[in-house]
Amino acid sequence: MSLLFYNRSFLPGIILTTVFAAAALISLVWVPYDTTILNIAEKLKPPNLAHPLGTDQFGRDILSMIMVGARTSIAVALVAVGIGMIAGVPLGLAAAARKGGLLDEVIMRMNDLVFAFPSLLIAVMITAVFGASALNAIIAIGIFNIPVFARLTRGAALTLWNREYILAARVAGKGQARISVEHILPNVANLLIVQGTIQFSLGILAEAGLSYVGLGAQPPTASWGRMLADSQTMISFAPHLALFPGLAILLTVLGLNLLGDGLRDLLDPKLRRART
Amino acid sequence: MSLLGIDRLSLKIHGTPILKDVSFAVDPGRILGVIGESGSGKSMTAFSVLQLLPNGAECTGNISLAGKDILTCSETELCSIRGREVGMVFQEPMTALNPLQTIGAQVAETILVHENVSKAEAMTRAAKALQRAELPQEKFPLSRYPHELSGGQRQRVVIAMAIALRPKLLIADEPTTALDVTTQAQILDLLKRLVAEDDMGLMLISHDLAVVADLADDLVIMQQGEVVENGPARSLFGAMQHPYSRALLEASSHVPDRLGEAHKTSLLQVRNVVRDYQQHVHGWWGATTHFRAVNDVSFDIRRGESLGLVGESGCGKSTLTRAILGLEEVQGGEILFDGQPVFTHHHANKDVRRRMQVVFQDPYGSFNPRWRVEKLVSEPFHLLQTPLHGHERENAVVEALESVGLGAEDRHKYIHEFSGGQRQRIAIARALIIKPDLIILDEAVSALDVSVRAQVLDLLADLGDRFNLTYLFISHDLSVVRSITDRVLVMKAGEIVEGGPTDAVFDHPNHDYTKQLVAAAPVLPVGAA
Numbered sequence: 001m002s003l004l005f006y007n008r009s010f011l012p013g014i015i016l017t018t019v020f021a022a023a024a025l026i027s028l029v030w031v032p033y034d035t036t037i038l039n040i041a042e043k044l045k046p047p048n049l050a051h052p053l054g055t056d057q058f059g060r061d062i063l064s065m066i067m068v069g070a071r072t073s074i075a076v077a078l079v080a081v082g083i084g085m086i087a088g089v090p091l092g093l094a095a096a097a098r099k100g101g102l103l104d105e106v107i108m109r110m111n112d113l114v115f116a117f118p119s120l121l122i123a124v125m126i127t128a129v130f131g132a133s134a135l136n137a138i139i140a141i142g143i144f145n146i147p148v149f150a151r152l153t154r155g156a157a158l159t160l161w162n163r164e165y166i167l168a169a170r171v172a173g174k175g176q177a178r179i180s181v182e183h184i185l186p187n188v189a190n191l192l193i194v195q196g197t198i199q200f201s202l203g204i205l206a207e208a209g210l211s212y213v214g215l216g217a218q219p220p221t222a223s224w225g226r227m228l229a230d231s232q233t234m235i236s237f238a239p240h241l242a243l244f245p246g247l248a249i250l251l252t253v254l255g256l257n258l259l260g261d262g263l264r265d266l267l268d269p270k271l272r273r274a275r276t
Numbered sequence: 277m278s279l280l281g282i283d284r285l286s287l288k289i290h291g292t293p294i295l296k297d298v299s300f301a302v303d304p305g306r307i308l309g310v311i312g313e314s315g316s317g318k319s320m321t322a323f324s325v326l327q328l329l330p331n332g333a334e335c336t337g338n339i340s341l342a343g344k345d346i347l348t349c350s351e352t353e354l355c356s357i358r359g360r361e362v363g364m365v366f367q368e369p370m371t372a373l374n375p376l377q378t379i380g381a382q383v384a385e386t387i388l389v390h391e392n393v394s395k396a397e398a399m400t401r402a403a404k405a406l407q408r409a410e411l412p413q414e415k416f417p418l419s420r421y422p423h424e425l426s427g428g429q430r431q432r433v434v435i436a437m438a439i440a441l442r443p444k445l446l447i448a449d450e451p452t453t454a455l456d457v458t459t460q461a462q463i464l465d466l467l468k469r470l471v472a473e474d475d476m477g478l479m480l481i482s483h484d485l486a487v488v489a490d491l492a493d494d495l496v497i498m499q500q501g502e503v504v505e506n507g508p509a510r511s512l513f514g515a516m517q518h519p520y521s522r523a524l525l526e527a528s529s530h531v532p533d534r535l536g537e538a539h540k541t542s543l544l545q546v547r548n549v550v551r552d553y554q555q556h557v558h559g560w561w562g563a564t565t566h567f568r569a570v571n572d573v574s575f576d577i578r579r580g581e582s583l584g585l586v587g588e589s590g591c592g593k594s595t596l597t598r599a600i601l602g603l604e605e606v607q608g609g610e611i612l613f614d615g616q617p618v619f620t621h622h623h624a625n626k627d628v629r630r631r632m633q634v635v636f637q638d639p640y641g642s643f644n645p646r647w648r649v650e651k652l653v654s655e656p657f658h659l660l661q662t663p664l665h666g667h668e669r670e671n672a673v674v675e676a677l678e679s680v681g682l683g684a685e686d687r688h689k690y691i692h693e694f695s696g697g698q699r700q701r702i703a704i705a706r707a708l709i710i711k712p713d714l715i716i717l718d719e720a721v722s723a724l725d726v727s728v729r730a731q732v733l734d735l736l737a738d739l740g741d742r743f744n745l746t747y748l749f750i751s752h753d754l755s756v757v758r759s760i761t762d763r764v765l766v767m768k769a770g771e772i773v774e775g776g777p778t779d780a781v782f783d784h785p786n787h788d789y790t791k792q793l794v795a796a797a798p799v800l801p802v803g804a805a
Binding site for chain 2: 163164165167168169170171172173174183186187
């Protein structure tokens, strides 16, 4: 275990990520103040002992809001990355295995099609048809993760297919599907994990963005993006309203990126030895 | 007074000693061969002369170039020395040139950096330099890009860059290792001529004793960062003193002992095989053209024999290998293994495939870096109808590893924990594990140092006798083929041009191409070993 601490990125990354994940989990059972109850008498309080991060324009505790908001942000981003990986990685592996074939063309041109639309436009379209909700935000962000993972997987897999150990596996009678799973996937996994953490942080940003324009989680569900959106008219006299959700987004994204970097190194058998 | 004098040079990188008390000298118009295996510090010595060392390097001792003390020069002074007084030629011509610049611009760049001349003037001189490197303007104008040239031609461009300013010293670091034998001979001739014309000093670094022996006036033999032997080439080859240099010499001309009991029956029959590659010209619906990589090739491999297949890169050797292994379907003819076709109904015949295995050239690229040796070695079990499990499987892995001279404990390690030679042993263990009849060795020892190569050849000979294996030995290295094969086939442009008992073919070649190959192959001086 001690080798985990040699890594300069991993430790701060895992700490930041754990803090926000813990905040989200704790909020399921306990929050300092109930975020669905308004308390106008306490509105717009700056940080103080009773409310460490202050209160908003309805007198809700900001710390509690951020804890509940973490739940929304992390859930949205996690499921969106999950959709992207579960659909994108097999597509990329299949495209690489059939390089230059019809399957490759079909998969990659479909990817281009998805890439061709601005994600926000699609999100607007989905909400226009199905209504605004956190679930629809997940679907919109998730769909846009698919081509990202498919392309990354295909690109990395293509170079691997030329390796001699793939040839050796073919000599051992293994088929394309089996080689893809046994040889290609483990060797692109480090890239996928790094890209996964990046997409995770982009997912948090995307959810914040969608909620900011009112297309994401709807009240009373708390969300970091909507907290920012609500605070913008009051930023001149209550800056803490924007500051804390903004910091929460910043630190989570930073933590995830560091975590991704650290994981990439730790998952490489070569670097793993170099660090011990 | 020497051109380049290195006196008690020691080099440490982050405190790790790399070179220890290296001393030698290069005189104008002379060729100094620096010989050593990988890790012996020969390249680092060359980089010390140019002070192109990695971060954390510390040099002590003395390097003087034409009277100038290199170690006390400032970076600006060094920049004016590099390229002007010392030229350098690297090993890999494929990556030594910028793919986005024309060859003219790249040669002219050296001139523009050092001399205050107009672009047009620099281009004229670049043309002249290319001419001297035997790339005439009529055929190779300055506007060519590197991808339009072959490996040997690119190496000539690199040489033209190095000699454009007529430097006093040329350093060539394994300049021909990545090239075919015939090209190698041409490049070495070119270097020799340039040295004589310009009265240049040449420091020729190589791991191949035979390459250097043909060319060098003086020799330096290095081992683990130290010079173990040093002197004029002629006298040195007759009387090597240091055990290491003697071992090196022996390894270069090593012939493994073999019982060599070849049977009369054929194991593999290749009959009129044709292999075409389709090339698309214009997108999806455009016309396709065909490239014939293997053209009407027929031969037999007899049970228990070791058959060599030699030829230059691009002659179709690897394509033929893949066809034999049943990885790619042929367009004409048939391949029979013990009477059974390798390909049936557009699928590889599994009965045949489990009796053939292959060992590849690159000891670094032929293993999945994320698997442990145990899993790597047992991969061919996939071919068996009833793969072994549990204890039996483990025993088989241990047995295979032990038969190639590795320990049972090695099975729990990852591949990066092994050296190149050990990896090649693991590759052989992987080929052995399902007890095949035929093993195809595709340049299996080409990437190894001479002493390791000799050990692996011994191992192969021993295993061949013990397990009654048949080998198809594919290589561009004639000396290796000669030492281990019974019969040899010479392949050129997809066709077999000559074949027969190895010694007969190499001693009395009939075909022009074989004659060229044999003449081009570097040989150690007679009576050296």
